[in-house]
Every structure is written in structure tokens, then in C-alpha cells.
Amino acid sequence: MESLSGLALAVALAALGLWTMVTRRNVLWKLLGLNVASGGSILFLVALSHRSGARPAIVGLGPSPAVDPLPQALVLTAIVIHFATLALALALVIVLTERRHTQDVKKLEEEG
Amino acid sequence: MKWITAGVLLGLAALLGLGIAGVWPRPEFPDPDPIATEWDVENAVAAIVLGVRLWDTLFEVLVYALAMVGVRFFLSGMRWQGILPPLAETPLLRRSADLLFGPILVFAVYVAVSGHIGPGGGFPAGIILGSGLLLLALAKGVEHLSTELYEPKLEGLEYVAVAATLFLGAIVLIVGVRSSAAFVAGNLLVALEVAIGAWVVVHRFASARGEV
Amino acid sequence: MTAVILSALAFGLALFALTQRRLLWGVLGVGAHSLTLAGLYLALSAPDVALTEAAVGFGLVTLTYLLALRRTGKLVVAACPLYPLLYQEGERITGLEWEILERFARWCHRDLEIVWVPRREIPRLLHAGEAHLGAGGFLPGPEEGVRFSRPLVPTKLVCLRLQEGPLGAVAGEPGQELATIAYEDAGELARALLRGEIGGAVVDLLRQREWQLHRLISHEGSTATLEEKGFAFAVAPDEEELWKSLEEFLAALEKAGVLEELRRRYLG
Numbered sequence: 001m002e003s004l005s006g007l008a009l010a011v012a013l014a015a016l017g018l019w020t021m022v023t024r025r026n027v028l029w030k031l032l033g034l035n036v037a038s039g040g041s042i043l044f045l046v047a048l049s050h051r052s053g054a055r056p057a058i059v060g061l062g063p064s065p066a067v068d069p070l071p072q073a074l075v076l077t078a079i080v081i082h083f084a085t086l087a088l089a090l091a092l093v094i095v096l097t098e099r100r101h102t103q104d105v106k107k108l109e110e111e112g
Numbered sequence: 113m114k115w116i117t118a119g120v121l122l123g124l125a126a127l128l129g130l131g132i133a134g135v136w137p138r139p140e141f142p143d144p145d146p147i148a149t150e151w152d153v154e155n156a157v158a159a160i161v162l163g164v165r166l167w168d169t170l171f172e173v174l175v176y177a178l179a180m181v182g183v184r185f186f187l188s189g190m191r192w193q194g195i196l197p198p199l200a201e202t203p204l205l206r207r208s209a210d211l212l213f214g215p216i217l218v219f220a221v222y223v224a225v226s227g228h229i230g231p232g233g234g235f236p237a238g239i240i241l242g243s244g245l246l247l248l249a250l251a252k253g254v255e256h257l258s259t260e261l262y263e264p265k266l267e268g269l270e271y272v273a274v275a276a277t278l279f280l281g282a283i284v285l286i287v288g289v290r291s292s293a294a295f296v297a298g299n300l301l302v303a304l305e306v307a308i309g310a311w312v313v314v315h316r317f318a319s320a321r322g323e324v
Numbered sequence: 325m326t327a328v329i330l331s332a333l334a335f336g337l338a339l340f341a342l343t344q345r346r347l348l349w350g351v352l353g354v355g356a357h358s359l360t361l362a363g364l365y366l367a368l369s370a371p372d373v374a375l376t377e378a379a380v381g382f383g384l385v386t387l388t389y390l391l392a393l394r395r396t397g398k399l400v401v402a403a404c405p406l407y408p409l410l411y412q413e414g415e416r417i418t419g420l421e422w423e424i425l426e427r428f429a430r431w432c433h434r435d436l437e438i439v440w441v442p443r444r445e446i447p448r449l450l451h452a453g454e455a456h457l458g459a460g461g462f463l464p465g466p467e468e469g470v471r472f473s474r475p476l477v478p479t480k481l482v483c484l485r486l487q488e489g490p491l492g493a494v495a496g497e498p499g500q501e502l503a504t505i506a507y508e509d510a511g512e513l514a515r516a517l518l519r520g521e522i523g524g525a526v527v528d529l530l531r532q533r534e535w536q537l538h539r540l541i542s543h544e545g546s547t548a549t550l551e552e553k554g555f556a557f558a559v560a561p562d563e564e565e566l567w568k569s570l571e572e573f574l575a576a577l578e579k580a581g582v583l584e585e586l587r588r589r590y591l592g
Contacts, residue, residue: 002327006368009331011128013338015121020342022117028347028393032354035385036338039361042377044128048138050368057144057156058230058371066156067369069144073160077172079376080235080306083384084179087313090392091186094320102565157372223375231371239379246387310384317391 006047013040027093027103031086038082045071152292153228161233162298163290170281173302177274180309184267187316209251216244224303228292234299238306245311254318263315270308277301327367334360347393355386399434401425402450403460404443404509407534409477409555409590410460412440420477420590421459421557424583428573442508443494450560457566458558463528471567474574475554477587479529483548489523492516528553 017037021030049068055061057069097103144156151159161169220241227233249257277298284294334357341353358381365374403421405411410419417438429436439455446458450470458470463481483491492513493503503526507513514535516522532547559567577583 002368005328005331006364007132009335009364011125012335014128015125016335016338016342018121018124019117022120026347029342029350032350033342035354036342036357039358039381042373043361043364046365046368046370046373049370051138054369056231056369056371057148059145059148059154059156066144068141069147069156069160072370072373073157073165075373076157076161076233076235076376077169079373079380080239081172081175081179083239083380083388084176084309086385087317087388088179088182088186090317090388091183094317094392095186155372231375233372236372236376236379239376239384243379243383243387246384313388314391317388 001052003047003050003052006043006050010040010044010047013037013043016040025105027096027105027108030105031089031093035086042075042078045075151290151295153295155228155230155233157231158228158233158295158299162295163284166281166285170278173274173277173305176306176309177270180270180312183313183316187320205247206251209247213244213248216240216247220244220303220307224299225296227299228295234302235306237299237303239310241303241307242310242314245307246314249314249318254315258315261311266308267312270305270312273301273305273308277305327364330360330364330367334364348390351386351389351393355382358382358385399425399429399432399436399457400455401436401438401457401459402441402446402455403438403458404441404446406460406510406530409530410438420586421555423586424476424574424577425457425459427577427582428570431573432569444508446558450558456560456563457570462556462558463553470561471559471563473557473559473567473570475556476574476583477530477555477591479553479555480549481526481528481551481553482532483524483526483550484532485524485548486517487520487523489520491524491526492522493526526550530555 014037017033017035017040020033020036024030024033049071051065051067053064054067055064057066057072093103096108100108102108147164148154148156148159151163153159153163220237223232223240224234224237227237245257252260280294280298280301283289284298337353337357337360341350341357344350344353359378362374362378362381365371365377403410407419410417410421410425412418425436425438438459439449441449446455446462447470449455450458462472463479490505491503492505492507494507494510494513505516505522507516510527510531513525513527517525557570559570574583
């Protein structure tokens, strides 16, 4: 039940993020849409790892079955790398605005 | 244009639905507790990140350091030439930052050191320490704090931490050591590297001019 | 059950954040959405992921965006104070140029920010890209390499002579080449004149009127008109669009008669 709602939310967030990336003209709004979409993909992996009535995968927390620890391990480093990539993208946006004085994609495409 | 986007979104939803149908109902899998005890720790996720999949984690550490080098490179020509405009500060922030930095540091070290027996590990600990440094920079001014922290030495320390992590990882992979001491050391080194990288980002962004 | 409520809340926050007009609210909304996502991970029994997502998504990502976006939507004006064009009265800033700048900022949806610097620093800040406009009695000086808007207030460059001695001027203004000693700002020039270090000053008419009004100089002297000039706004050399929109705005103001009314109100 909980994983189903998690999976539905992941699809919805990916769709919302993709919509924002395509529709908005400002580069920074596109970055925010990318942020939300990657949150959706992380949620997809974590929701896959959940079993019903489960406990976290730590030894000594009780008799009920444990969740799958593998997708959680994959996602743990991915979140931190996502922050590093975001910092790099924002640095590029700063340099771009310095040179071209605009963040509008249409105007950036015009002058080549 | 809007119809194309709607079509793409519908296709994406269908693809994801197919993917969910592929993994649903999810298969049973054996109890992950033996994985944890095999590596002499109690957190199965930490056992996977720093044990079973250590090779991937080493490269992710390398990717993080490379991203920070990239940030430094791109923002190198963009220092302020005039008076640095102050980040928003209030007296409450100034008084509380000095008070709060101690507990934040202790909490970050706790999360790092207890990563193998509870939730946490090196990565969140580094981010928490980076946020604490950001709080201190908001209160004291970025340039002042960067001279207090001896920033060139700090950047050198980051590279040393990355090299030490890779070296430790190589030893664990080749020799096949399975003790929790290696986990604690790896967590601490990763926390140091992530924290210094986050501080570099904060410093360069706060002292970069430009229109954004 | 908590997972369902948290999912709905996360989706609502993401929808709210990505349909905003102002970028600042979008960034804060995405930060709040990350925090609800962290709570959702906790409800899905993933404590490591929840801790990392809360620290990264809510702490560092929002703060990095805010650090990078400090100057978005701002109009930075480097100015030196000159009564009655642009001066500070207690806590408020007021004057003729201030009113024009305020209307311009509101017209192009930006926040106005004034940075007080000595006159000499204004071209340097404009070239370095740290200020968009220069104001506060900006007389177009020789070879500064900045663009100028249309002249707003006509004035004259006068040579004020009180006693025998060398001439002084404010560093950076066009009177500097006629004077022997240059001072940092007009206050120092007035004090030097009062102390008798210099015999006269090369300033513009409005500055002389300010001194006389505020009784900053002790007695009348002889005035000799040197040149006719006009105050204007200085625009940074690589801000083509800003210059065009400023010209358009000033033309519209002139046509509506607002400029005349402001001149009458402030200059008498």
C-alpha cells in the first residue's frame, strides 16, 4: 500500500519535473524541474525496496521481515552526487549570465 | 508544442507503468542480516555501500571531488572587486551561530562514527558539517571565515582525504579485510571530504560576482 | 497511512513550487518538498536515505540556490549623494533621481538597491559589472567608457573663488582637470574650503547651491561659469538592453510631463 503510493508519487513527480523542464523559459526554472524529477527517480528506487510491515535493515531491530537494502544503498551516494552536480550547474549558469546577460533560453538561442 | 509534451509525458507514464508491472509483485528475498554480520557491522545499508559495493563508492567519491574542482575552475575568474555585499545577517544569527556550531560538529561526528551500527554514515555527516560551516559563514562573513579556516590548506586536506579514501578502499578490496574499524575510518574520511567540498561550494558562490 | 498523506503533501508542494512566478518562492517550495520527501522515506523504513535527503535537499540545495541567486531581479545603482538629486535624509533616500529610479525599477519588475561610493569608484564598478547604473549627479566626464542616458537636469560647471589659493575639485568629476588638488568627496572639499587650504573649487551649480543652502561655506565668493553640462544616468557598458529600456522609459516620462513636474518640485 505504501509502496504503491510511493511509486505513483514518483511517476507524478517525474512527469511534473519533465513538464517544467520543457515549458519554462528560464534556465533556473529548468534546473528546479530537474531537481524535482531526480527526487522522483530516487523515490521510485526507495519505494521498490519497501516490503509490507517491514523494519529498517539494521540488525537487532525486531523479528519482522527487513526491507531490501540494495536500492537504498544505490540511492544514498546518488543524493550527494546530485548536490555536487547541482553546484556545478549553478556555477555554469553564473558564468553564462555573466557573458550573455540573460537567462532566457529563447534569447540565448537567437544570437547563437 | 504543448501536444508533443503531453504525448511525451503520456509515453513516460506508460513506460513507467510497464516498469512497475515488471517488478510487481516484488519477489521474496532472503533476510539481509547475514550480509551485515558477515562484514562485522550492524547496518546492512552501510555494509553494502562500503563493503559489497565499495568499488562504486570509491568512484562516487572521485566524482564529488571532480565536481568541486569544476566549480572552483569555473568561478575562478569571478571574484568581487569592490566591497563584498554582506549576506543577510541579524543579531540573532550572529549570537546563535557560535552557540550552535559546537553541537552541529558533535552531531556530525556522531553520525559519521556510528554509521556502521545505526542510520547515517559518512555522506550525511559531511553534508551536516557543511551546513554548519555555512551557518557560521552567514554569521561571520565568508571572507573572514575562510581566512580563519586557512582555505588553501583546507583544499589540500580535501585531496589528501580523497587519496586516503581510495587507498583504504584499495586495501579493503585487495586484502579482503572485514572489520568495523575499516568502516569507521572510511566513514570519517568520506565525511571530511564531503564537508570540505560543500564549504568550497559555499565560499565560491558567496564571493562570486555576476548577475545571477 | 502516513505514507499516503505525505505523498499527497509532497505532490501538492511540488505543484505549488513549480507554478510560481518568482524564482525565490520556487526555490523555497522545492526545499519544503524535499523535507516532506524525507519524511516519506522514513515512513518507507529507509532511515539512512531519509537523513541524507533531509540534510542535502532541505539544507544545502536550498541554501546554495539562495547564495547563487542573490542578485537576481536587482537593479544595483552606484551613487554619490548630491542634494537635491539623490541624497539620504535620516533613514530615507529621496530626491529627483531617486523618484525616477524608483519608477523605473517598478516598471521593469526589479528591486532597487543603492550603493554609496565615492565618485571616482562609479566607472570602475560599472566596468566590473558590479553595478548596473551610476547616479547621483553624474556629470559625463572625459573618456570614461560608459554609456549615458539622455540628460535629465541641465547645469553649469562653475568655478567658485573665495580667496587666493589653488583650486580643488572632487576626484573623478570633469572639473578635475582644471583644478590642482582632488578630494575624495564633496564634504572634504567643503571642509578644505572652510579651513582655507584651497582658494576655490570647481563644482557644478547644484553643488554650490547645496553648500549655500546648508551653509557649508562661510561667505560668498565670485563665481565664473565655465561650461554647460547636463546630469544623466550612467549605464554599464555591456548592458545594452538596460540602456534601451531606460531610454524608452525616460522618453515616456518626458512625454507624460512627469519629468517637468519633478524638476519643478525639486529644483524650483
